[in-house]
Amino acid sequence: MAILLAPVPASADNASTVTVVGASGPADSGLIQHVVQPQFKAAFPQYTLNYTGSAASTAVQSAENGTGGPSVVFLDSPALESAFVAGGYSYENQFGSAVYSGDFVVAGPTADTNHANVAANAGHNVAQAFADIATAGVSGHATFISRGGTTTASVVTIREHAIWALVYSAGLTPANVVLCNVSVGDGGGMSPIDPSVQATSGQACPDSGTVASPHNPSWYLINTGASQGANVVAVNSCTLAGSVPNGCYTLTDRGTFDYLLSGTDPAGTIPNLTILSRENAASAPGGANELTDYFHAYAINPAKPGETVNLQGAKDFLGFLTSPALQSQLGIYLNTAGDPGGPPFRADASPALSATPSTGSVAAGQTVTVSGRVTNFEPGYPALAGKVVTVDRVDGATPTVVGSGMTDAAGNYSVTFAPPATGSYQVTTGQLAQIEDTSVTPAFGDLLAPAAAPTFPITVATPAAQPHGLGAVSFKAVKAKKGLVTVSGALGSPPTVSGATVRLLALQTGRLRGRRHAKKHARASSVATAAAKPATFAQAAAVSVATGSAKFTIKHKFKRGFRYALQLEYAAPGQTPTSSKFDYVEVR
Numbered sequence: 001m002a003i004l005l006a007p008v009p010a011s012a013d014n015a016s017t018v019t020v021v022g023a024s025g026p027a028d029s030g031l032i033q034h035v036v037q038p039q040f041k042a043a044f045p046q047y048t049l050n051y052t053g054s055a056a057s058t059a060v061q062s063a064e065n066g067t068g069g070p071s072v073v074f075l076d077s078p079a080l081e082s083a084f085v086a087g088g089y090s091y092e093n094q095f096g097s098a099v100y101s102g103d104f105v106v107a108g109p110t111a112d113t114n115h116a117n118v119a120a121n122a123g124h125n126v127a128q129a130f131a132d133i134a135t136a137g138v139s140g141h142a143t144f145i146s147r148g149g150t151t152t153a154s155v156v157t158i159r160e161h162a163i164w165a166l167v168y169s170a171g172l173t174p175a176n177v178v179l180c181n182v183s184v185g186d187g188g189g190m191s192p193i194d195p196s197v198q199a200t201s202g203q204a205c206p207d208s209g210t211v212a213s214p215h216n217p218s219w220y221l222i223n224t225g226a227s228q229g230a231n232v233v234a235v236n237s238c239t240l241a242g243s244v245p246n247g248c249y250t251l252t253d254r255g256t257f258d259y260l261l262s263g264t265d266p267a268g269t270i271p272n273l274t275i276l277s278r279e280n281a282a283s284a285p286g287g288a289n290e291l292t293d294y295f296h297a298y299a300i301n302p303a304k305p306g307e308t309v310n311l312q313g314a315k316d317f318l319g320f321l322t323s324p325a326l327q328s329q330l331g332i333y334l335n336t337a338g339d340p341g342g343p344p345f346r347a348d349a350s351p352a353l354s355a356t357p358s359t360g361s362v363a364a365g366q367t368v369t370v371s372g373r374v375t376n377f378e379p380g381y382p383a384l385a386g387k388v389v390t391v392d393r394v395d396g397a398t399p400t401v402v403g404s405g406m407t408d409a410a411g412n413y414s415v416t417f418a419p420p421a422t423g424s425y426q427v428t429t430g431q432l433a434q435i436e437d438t439s440v441t442p443a444f445g446d447l448l449a450p451a452a453a454p455t456f457p458i459t460v461a462t463p464a465a466q467p468h469g470l471g472a473v474s475f476k477a478v479k480a481k482k483g484l485v486t487v488s489g490a491l492g493s494p495p496t497v498s499g500a501t502v503r504l505l506a507l508q509t510g511r512l513r514g515r516r517h518a519k520k521h522a523r524a525s526s527v528a529t530a531a532a533k534p535a536t537f538a539q540a541a542a543v544s545v546a547t548g549s550a551k552f553t554i555k556h557k558f559k560r561g562f563r564y565a566l567q568l569e570y571a572a573p574g575q576t577p578t579s580s581k582f583d584y585v586e587v588r
């Protein structure tokens with residue numbers, strides 16, 4: 001099977017090339033050549049995209065050594081990825097960007113009932129499926145074909161070894177089956193071994209920590225060096241020396257299986273195979289996410305020795321992978337492959353974000369509470385707790401922040417704010433860094449792209465204008481400089497008695513973005529400052545108006561970095577107080 005989608009350049013990446021090294025699955029499934037490559041070319045015609053698929057550990061070695069001059073690495077192994085980041089090979093030491101998740105499946109003969117009978121006994125229990133195949137293998141009725149590997153093991157081999165370990169820990173190891181411990185350097189887990197080599201399960205595997213021929217049992221064949229797609233084709237033909245005719249089984253990713261099943265893969269077709277075990281049940285060993293496969297992309301650190309990285313191209317490629325345009329295509333690709341599970345790729349670059357306002361109409365100065373949830377789309381990963389959400393007024397070219405808050409332990413949030421005017425509002429998140437898996441060392445984390453909930457309208461009812469005449473008051477000019485706000489105003493009629501006063505009332509409505517305040521806004525310590533303010537106008541300053549004068553000026557020092565709603569209130573002895581219309585000021 002052809003994994004190289006464009007010729008690897010003889011030299012390292014330059015300004016017009018972006019070379020990606022990664023797992024073979026994205027190419028063996030056709031996703032790279034049919035979706036990613038043509039759409040990236042359309043969006044960024046200045047680049048030529050090269051993708052080289054291999055075992056995940058080989059891809060990491062290429063990325064760390066600069067072999068082939070790559071700029072991006074695309075992986076699905078949390079343990080390898082966390083070590084890659086810890087070693088400083090990720091640009092700016094960043095976590096990888098979440099792109100999508102897929103799943104692994106057990107594939108085997110359509111005549112499964114004549115061999116291991118996996119579908120009937122273990123359709124949603126992968127540990128039991130492996131145990132059944134081993135039982136049938138010992139009795140000469142089935143063959144398991146593995147991609148195998150040692151320090152260049154593929155992710156599917158590492159996952160396979162983890163499932164054999166699950167068979168052992170769950171007490172499902174069949175009679176006459178021995179499982180040895182694969183070394184941590186080879187991905188960990190366990191592997192079947194010939195009982196004549198080791199008679200007892202739980203010992204260290206030979207052959208540098210894993211199993212290689214001739215130490216494998218007769219029913220467990222190792223198809224060393226085969227890519228994922230090529231291995232599935234070999235399982236379909238079931239003609240490897242020693243295999244039971246039409247009785248071969250394997251573990252594979254569903255994207256590769258569905259691509260081969262579609263009949264459009266140049267590698268061939270797989271008419272003799274079907275999916276027998278998938279979507280591990282929550283009650284089965286390993287739980288509901290035992291078969292989930294998470295993919296992340298990293299820009300390689302150009303500062304590391306031996307690296308020549310097209311950094312701008314790498315950033316553009318990561319932005320493209322996580323963009324709504326590409327993410328929307330993941331749910332379409334291979335959706336007609338005949339798989340009842342639907343498309344094999346789940347877009348999860350951004351979290352899901354819901355937003356429900358408490359009301360759609362308020363009087364000026366009143367508050368609205370918007371609540372919802374930020375949900376991690378990556379199945380089985382933790383809730384998005386302690387994440388900042390902002391409420392923006394989105395009318396016009398630049399959104400204006402009017403409120404902010406933070407998610408609770410379950411990802412729920414609630415933000416109360418005073419909408420400054422009628423318009424459309426939206427809840428958003430920035431890019432989110434999240435620790436996803438603490439079972440690996442160092443802990444594995446990733447980056448989730450910004451999310452936005454659907455916009456919602458809010459109508460702000462403005463009080464009727466006061467009649468111009470005795471006592472009417474209005475704004476003439478409002479200026480702000482370095483926190484000092486100067487208000488010029490006028491009265492409809494000059495006061496005829498002494499003691500007349502104009503008060504300046506103010507309501508803080510939201511924090512500003514931009515310049516130095518943008519950095520402050522991003523800090524969790526400043527979250528919900530605006531939302532925590534009292535939702536009523538308070539007096540900021542006042543000035544006396546002399547008898548016979550119709551003009552006045554009020555100055556007041558406001559806290560910088562916020563937007564304020566302003567109102568003037570005029571009162572004179574013996575007269576009913578009157579108020580102006582609202583005005584607004586941004587204090588930077």
